[in-house]
Amino acid sequence: MSNEEKQQIDETSVTPWNLAIYYRRIFPSHIYCKWLAYGEPASSLQFAQREFSFTLENDVYRRYLSFSNHMEFEKELIKMSPEKIDIGAVYSAKPKDHKMLSTTQFYPIERELVFDIDMTDYDDVRFCCRGADICSTCWTLMRFAMQIIDRVLHEDFGFEHRLWIYSGRRGVHCWVCDQTARELQSSTRQTIVEYITILATGKESSKRVTLYSPLHPSLQRAREIILTEFDGYACLKQDFLGDDQRIERFIRLVPDDSRQTLREIFSQLTTSAERWAAFKQHTDAMINSVTSTTKFRKAAYTTLIDEIMFEYCYPRLDANVTKGMNHLLKSPFSIHPKTGRVSIPIHLDSLGYFDPCKEGSVPKLNELCQQVEQLPKQNQQNDDGFNEKISTKQKDYNQTSLKPFIDIFARFVQQSQTSKQNETLAKSDLNTMLSGEI
Amino acid sequence: MEYRTTRFSLNSSSTKKTNLNSSNFSSLSINSTNSSYIPYYDTYPENTTISLELFQSLAIERLRILKTIEQVLARLNTTLSVAPMNKKDEIEKLIRKELKDKLNQLKFIIFPSFTGALSIDLQNDIISHYILRLAFCPTEEERRWFITNELELFRYRFQVLTKTEQLNYLNDSSSNIKQFYELVSDEEKKHYKESLMSSIIIKGLTNSSTIAKSFDSTTYFRVRFQHVPDLVRKRSCFLAHGYAYVSDNDIISFVLQHFRMNISYQMTCSSKKYEFIQEMDTRIELILKMLRKKRIHGTHTTMHTFNENEQTETITFDMLNSLSKRSFPLCMRYLHEQMIQQHHLKHLGRLQYRLFLKGIGLSLGECMKFFRHEFVTNGSMNPTQFEREHVYNIRHAYGQEGKHTSYTPYSCMKIIQDPPPSINEYHGCPYRHWDIQTLKQRLINNYDINEETTNEIIDKTKQHHYQIACQIFFEYQHKVKNYGIGINHPNQYFNESRKLLTGTTTNQNTMNNSMTQNTSQI
Ligand SMILES: [Zn+2]
Numbered sequence: 001m002s003n004e005e006k007q008q009i010d011e012t013s014v015t016p017w018n019l020a021i022y023y024r025r026i027f028p029s030h031i032y033c034k035w036l037a038y039g040e041p042a043s044s045l046q047f048a049q050r051e052f053s054f055t056l057e058n059d060v061y062r063r064y065l066s067f068s069n070h071m072e073f074e075k076e077l078i079k080m081s082p083e084k085i086d087i088g089a090v091y092s093a094k095p096k097d098h099k100m101l102s103t104t105q106f107y108p109i110e111r112e113l114v115f116d117i118d119m120t121d122y123d124d125v126r127f128c129c130r131g132a133d134i135c136s137t138c139w140t141l142m143r144f145a146m147q148i149i150d151r152v153l154h155e156d157f158g159f160e161h162r163l164w165i166y167s168g169r170r171g172v173h174c175w176v177c178d179q180t181a182r183e184l185q186s187s188t189r190q191t192i193v194e195y196i197t198i199l200a201t202g203k204e205s206s207k208r209v210t211l212y213s214p215l216h217p218s219l220q221r222a223r224e225i226i227l228t229e230f231d232g233y234a235c236l237k238q239d240f241l242g243d244d245q246r247i248e249r250f251i252r253l254v255p256d257d258s259r260q261t262l263r264e265i266f267s268q269l270t271t272s273a274e275r276w277a278a279f280k281q282h283t284d285a286m287i288n289s290v291t292s293t294t295k296f297r298k299a300a301y302t303t304l305i306d307e308i309m310f311e312y313c314y315p316r317l318d319a320n321v322t323k324g325m326n327h328l329l330k331s332p333f334s335i336h337p338k339t340g341r342v343s344i345p346i347h348l349d350s351l352g353y354f355d356p357c358k359e360g361s362v363p364k365l366n367e368l369c370q371q372v373e374q375l376p377k378q379n380q381q382n383d384d385g386f387n388e389k390i391s392t393k394q395k396d397y398n399q400t401s402l403k404p405f406i407d408i409f410a411r412f413v414q415q416s417q418t419s420k421q422n423e424t425l426a427k428s429d430l431n432t433m434l435s436g437e438i
Numbered sequence: 439m440e441y442r443t444t445r446f447s448l449n450s451s452s453t454k455k456t457n458l459n460s461s462n463f464s465s466l467s468i469n470s471t472n473s474s475y476i477p478y479y480d481t482y483p484e485n486t487t488i489s490l491e492l493f494q495s496l497a498i499e500r501l502r503i504l505k506t507i508e509q510v511l512a513r514l515n516t517t518l519s520v521a522p523m524n525k526k527d528e529i530e531k532l533i534r535k536e537l538k539d540k541l542n543q544l545k546f547i548i549f550p551s552f553t554g555a556l557s558i559d560l561q562n563d564i565i566s567h568y569i570l571r572l573a574f575c576p577t578e579e580e581r582r583w584f585i586t587n588e589l590e591l592f593r594y595r596f597q598v599l600t601k602t603e604q605l606n607y608l609n610d611s612s613s614n615i616k617q618f619y620e621l622v623s624d625e626e627k628k629h630y631k632e633s634l635m636s637s638i639i640i641k642g643l644t645n646s647s648t649i650a651k652s653f654d655s656t657t658y659f660r661v662r663f664q665h666v667p668d669l670v671r672k673r674s675c676f677l678a679h680g681y682a683y684v685s686d687n688d689i690i691s692f693v694l695q696h697f698r699m700n701i702s703y704q705m706t707c708s709s710k711k712y713e714f715i716q717e718m719d720t721r722i723e724l725i726l727k728m729l730r731k732k733r734i735h736g737t738h739t740t741m742h743t744f745n746e747n748e749q750t751e752t753i754t755f756d757m758l759n760s761l762s763k764r765s766f767p768l769c770m771r772y773l774h775e776q777m778i779q780q781h782h783l784k785h786l787g788r789l790q791y792r793l794f795l796k797g798i799g800l801s802l803g804e805c806m807k808f809f810r811h812e813f814v815t816n817g818s819m820n821p822t823q824f825e826r827e828h829v830y831n832i833r834h835a836y837g838q839e840g841k842h843t844s845y846t847p848y849s850c851m852k853i854i855q856d857p858p859p860s861i862n863e864y865h866g867c868p869y870r871h872w873d874i875q876t877l878k879q880r881l882i883n884n885y886d887i888n889e890e891t892t893n894e895i896i897d898k899t900k901q902h903h904y905q906i907a908c909q910i911f912f913e914y915q916h917k918v919k920n921y922g923i924g925i926n927h928p929n930q931y932f933n934e935s936r937k938l939l940t941g942t943t944t945n946q947n948t949m950n951n952s953m954t955q956n957t958s959q960i
Contacts, residue, residue, distance in 0.1 A: 157663060158680025180680075188664050190857065194671040201858070206875045214636035216673045320860050 014340050014365055016057065019081040021369045025396040027333055028406045029077065033070035035413040036087075038179070043069040046110075051088030051095040053328050054080055055337070063088075063328075066095040083337040086328040090182075108325040113159070113176035113184055113192070116321040116329065117145045120170065125312045127238055127246065132338075134170045136357045137237040140229060142172055145315035146351040148222045149174065152196055156218055161416040163409075164346040166356050168336025172346070173329060177416050186325055193319045198310060207253045209310045211303040223306055226313045234312055235273040242272050253308055255300045258282065280305055332409065340365040344405040345412065363401045371400040476595050477564050478613040479701065486565065492543075493569065494725050499544045500566035501729055504587040506536045511590065512905075512926050526597065533594065547591075550598060573726040575705045579846065580730065585702055586851075592697055596690055604689065605657070615696050618665060622658035622683060630676060634658065634683055637676035657686040665699075666691045753799050755808035761798075765935035767928045768868045768885070768911055769853060770794050776864040781817025786857070787865040790848055792835050797847035797929035802836040849927045850905050869895070869904035887914060 023029075033047065040046040052065045052073075067073040077085075088095070089108035098106050119126075119134050119142065126138040146164055153159045153176055161177040184192075198219070200208045215223060234240045241247055247266055251259050262282060266275045286301040321327050334343050341362045346354045356362045375396065397406060488496075510532045514525070537548050543562045567588070574584035596604065608615060627634065635649055663682045669675040669691050676683040684692055753761070762774040773791040777783050783791060795805055809828060813819040833839045848856075850867065859866045868877060878896055881887040887895070891914045898907040908925045916938050925931050 155679070156677035158678075184664075188667065191664075191667040191671050195673055195677075200873050201860070201871075206873070208873075216637055217633040217676055218673065220636070323857065 014083060014335055014337050016081060018365050018369045019083065019335070020078070021372065022335065022365055023078045023081055025372050026368055026400060026402060027077065028397060028409065029074045030070065031406065031410050031413055032333065033073055035177075035409075035416070037070075038177070038182075039417045046090060047073075049092070049094055049109075050090050051326075051328075052331075053086040053088060054082035055084035055086075056080060056082055064095040064098050083335065085331040085334040087331045088328045089326050110182045111325040113181040113189060114322060114327075114329050115149060115174040115176075116171065116318040117142065117149075117173075117315060118167075118171040118318060121316040121318070124249070125240075127240065127242075132170050134357060136355055137233075139355055139357055140233045140237065141313060143352055143354070144226055144229075144313050146172055146174075146346070146354075147225050148315055149196060150348065150351055151221055151225075152218055155221075156195075157192065161412070162348065163332065163412050164348070164351060165332045165343050166341075166346055166354070166362060167330060168334070168341040168343045168362075169339050173343075175329075175332075186323055189325075190319075190323045193317060193322045196315065197317060197319065198314055199316055207307070207311065209307045209314070211307050211310065213302050215303075215306065219310075222314060223309070226309050230309055230313065231273065231276070234309075235271070235276050239272045240312065241266065241275040247275070250308070253311060254304070255297070257297070258286065335365050342368070342402065342405070344402075345408045347408050360401075363405070368400050368402055372396050375399060476592065476599075476607065477560055477567075478610075478615065479564060479567050479697075486561070488565065490721060490725075493565075493722070496543055496562055496566040497569040497573070497725065497729055498732070499541055500570055501732060502540060503537065503544060503547060504570070504584070504591060505733065507533060507590050507594065508587050510536060513924050530594065530598075547595065550595075569726075570729065571701065571705060573729040574733070580733075581702070581705050583733065585698060585705070588701065589694055589698055593690065593694060596693060601686060604686070604693075608659075608689070608693070615693070618661060618696060619692065620660045622660050626660075627658055630678070630683065633676045633678075634685075637674065637683070638685070659684045659686070659689055659692065661692050665695050667695065753804070755800065755804045755811065758795075758800075758808065764915075764939060765932050767908055767925070767931040769866065770928050770932075771885075772868060773864055777812055781812045782819070784863045784865075786859070787863055788831070789835075790853065790865045792832065793845055793847040794928050794932075796836060796845075798932050802833065802838065805836070806832055847927070847929050850908070850925065853928070854904055867904055867908075869899045869907040874899065881911075887911070 033042065036050055037044055037047045047070070048066060048068050050066060051063070052067070053061065053063045054065060055061050065076075067076060089111040091098070091106055092109050093101055093106050095106075119138060120131055122138065122141050123130055126141065128135050128137040150162060150164070153162055153174070159176045159178045159181050161181075163175040163177060165173045165175065167173055195218070198209055198211070200210070211219065214220075239246070241250055247263070251262060254262060262279060265278050265282065269275050269278060283301050283304050287298060289298075321329060330343060332343050332345060335341070336343065341356075341364055344362060354361070397403060510529060514529065514532075534548060541548060543559075544566060546559045547563060570584060570588075574580040596607070599607065608619065610616075622630075631653070635653055638649055660681050661684055663670050663677055663680055666675060666682045666684055666688075669684060669688055670677065670682060675685075675688065758774060759778070762771045766774060770791060773783065773787055773794075776787070777791065792805065792809075795808070796802075800808070806829070809832060810824060813828065814821050814824050830839055835845055837845065853865075854867045854870045856866070858871045868880075872880070874896060877899065878892060881892045881895060882889065891910060895907045895910050898904075898910065905925045908931070909921070912925060912931060912935070913919060913921050916935060918938065921934075
């Protein structure tokens with residue numbers, strides 16, 4: 001093993017020892033449980049019928065865990081010290097009893113509306129890295145996705161309580177926690193996914209975005225968000241027209257009758273910026289030309305520039321995660337087993353700035369453990385996890401680099417509880433209609 | 439035979455008590471010159487006394503209407519929701535032609551101008567609807583069928599209305615529909631002008647001056663986004679803060695969704711009360727049973743949908759490879775190929791394919807052999823995992839486990855409407871779910887379809903005529919022209935193919951006339 005590899009393992013190391021410290025002294029259990037109780041009492045069914053899933057050592061995967069109350073949750077969490085925590089739906093009965101129940105007795109009744117955006121879905125439009133790797137350049141795509149989807153959820157669908165989470169590795173999640181969102185049926189979740197999705201499923205090499213003029217207001221807004229950075233991102237950072245291979249990838253998105261012309265134009269230019277400018281000029285010329293092109297031909301060019309920008313930058317969703325109510329999703333404040341990074345909340349105001357590739361932007365398990373171990377001894381009176389006082393624990397994580405993220409989370413949880421009353425009113429008119437489905 | 443008069447009293451709705459005696463109808467806002475009034479069907483007819491004879495004939499007439507609509511749409515391979523304007527006229531004409539001289543009490547439903555809608559007509563309309571609702575509420579498949587076709591009937595009737603009549607429908611104080619929308623004020627309309635105008639979906643060429651002109655005279659409705667899912671999905675309405683802004687041209691989406699949710703919700707409730715009603719009156723139960731039979735009988739034998747009893751060949755799993763090339767529709771052929779290549783299929787693919795195999799007559803034992811052969815022998819699954827995860831499910835599909843229900847193979851409608859395949863999933867309808875480029879390439883490269891036929895298929899696919907596309911594939915594969923069966927079930931495709939290839943073909947004339955025969959039967 002090379003030194004470099006060794007060092008990397010040290011940095012990311014997720015050991016049972018570290019995990020035990022993390023869950024005992026750092027993990028914000030009480031806020032976390034308050035979140036999932038949504039204003040109900042600590043021992044409510046809302047919490048007790050929630051599915052959790054723990055990944056233990058050696059990839060032992062335990063689904064359908066559930067806990068009667070917060071105390072039990074915390075106790076088991078410390079005892080099992082999972083490498084990864086996933087959250088599922090709230091079921092009609094306690095998930096731990098699911099084996100004794102039939103499908104008419106055990107079914108999901110509530111689930112946050114969740115979104116999962118993963119960088120690997122963008123592999124055909126990023127040239128900086130592939131697969132699980134990310135860098136500040138391609139992270140721009142995640143920033144586009146977060147800003148675009150967040151505004152859709154808020155402005156179009158009216159959802160107030162949106163929790164954005166960095167997954168710990170190469171993507172982001174969004175948890176929409178409004179009561180109306182949690183009660184949506186699977187078919188409505190699919191409707192929302194389809195509203196957001198513009199990339200047709202199919203081969204990566206073919207053109208997958210088709211737009212109509214004028215753009216729908218939601219897409220106009222997305223376009224504005226992309227435009228703020230497109231030139232800097234695509235031309236400079238990605239250099240998306242920088243070599244023949246990239247040019248050919250681009251050319252496939254263009255109507256047949258312009259491909260040869262564009263190849264010739266591009267060959268006389270050197271930078272991506274010049275080529276992009278020349279392409280836009282060519283497209284405008286095609287739209288305005290009165291002679292050669294027929295009306296139908298022209299239509300192919302009116303939305304072409306936008307289509308290409310969207311092809312390269314518009315959010316790509318894992319639809320199945322959003323559609324299925326019983327789909328599991330990695331929990332906030334879970335550790336990423338491969339990177340040792342904590343899944344942290346991203347403040348709504350910084351969706352456009354957050355960058356996990358910037359040094360020190362995401363707390364790592366071993367750093368956090370070092371930080372609490374350096375604390376003065378008196379904070380650790382009772383080593384027995386059972387008798388540990390919450391106040392001690394609060395003090396502990398307040399002195400780690402996780403504090404700002406726990407603050408974001410705590411504020412989010414508080415806000416999502418206070419508006420509970422208003423929501424109950426708003427939803428009463430819906431109750432009758434939303435209950436039926438084929 | 440003499441029927442005693444029976445009281446048609448279904449006291450299932452406890453909250454609303456509306457008497458549907460003829461006298462009560464006068465309280466509804468019926469304009470007697472407005473011949474095309476559509477009831478909301480949101481209150482049960484209670485304390486209505488009709489003869490058993492009328493009960494039966496009303497039910498049969500309505501079933502005839504629904505089945506005719508189903509058949510006309512199947513024959514044209516479309517639904518009213520996707521049919522373009524010119525086709526809608528054709529559909530209307532066909533429905534009327536088929537039902538001419540075949541209706542008595544419910545004539546006004548299809549021929550609104552024939553007679554003004556009298557209160558007795560409306561009563562018959564409502565009662566017949568509720569009888570069928572009762573007849574088709576026990577199983578999910580029956581509910582789905584009933585709701586789908588009632589929706590199409592509703593759409594037919596709503597489209598016949600003038601704009602003013604449509605607004606009257608929305609404005610009727612006797613319905614709860616008013617709680618679910620608000621009219622958009624002129625002020626708000628002005629405020630959102632740009633957004634509203636750019637939400638009108640016009641594919642292809644746009645004439646902005648036409649849009650601007652019509653905008654001023656358009657009425658907008660504000661509804662919860664959940665209530666217009668088909669508009670939201672296509673991004674063809676403007677959304678703000680959870681509300682959709684729907685123009686009077688699109689309002690049918692909202693009205694239909696309201697209608698659909700109302701009846702599907704109520705039917706789920708009535709299915710739970712069904713057993714209770716069963717005990718109430720055996721004569722009614724007999725009629726309901728007869729109605730369920732008529733629905734299936736009609737569709738299965740004369741419309742050439744899938745008929746389980748049509749199977750004559752004994753099929754073993756080693757025959758599947760060659761059968762799949764010669765007689766499977768593309769959806770199943772593709773699933774088979776993936777199964778052979780990957781030695782695995784994901785959940786939805788397994789469901790779709792397994793039930794199809796059951797439908798073509800592959801026995802439980804052979805089906806088990808086939809899955810074990812692919813998953814375990816050729817694939818990488820260990821035998822215990824197979825036992826644990828798959829044996830039960832396969833037996834279940836054959837009705838040998840669980841509730842011992844025998845599951846019916848999926849119809850085209852179900853396959854088309856179910857969730858589309860995502861990455862590494864291979865179920866679904868190729869014409870509906872593959873993108874055009876992929877479909878084209880595979881047809882030419884993998885399935886040896888010539889370019890002309892491929893283009894024909896692609897054309898139909900683009901116009902959303904997936905089942906016609908499938909039929910063209912069938913005709914090419916079997917070297918027949920204008921075979922005219924109207925594919926609506928993968929197993930029907932298979933059965934037709936076997937008939938052609940093994941020589942037990944039925945007379946073509948019978949097939950083409952099946953519609954007429956069928957309707958006169960019920
Ligand atoms: Zn990168």
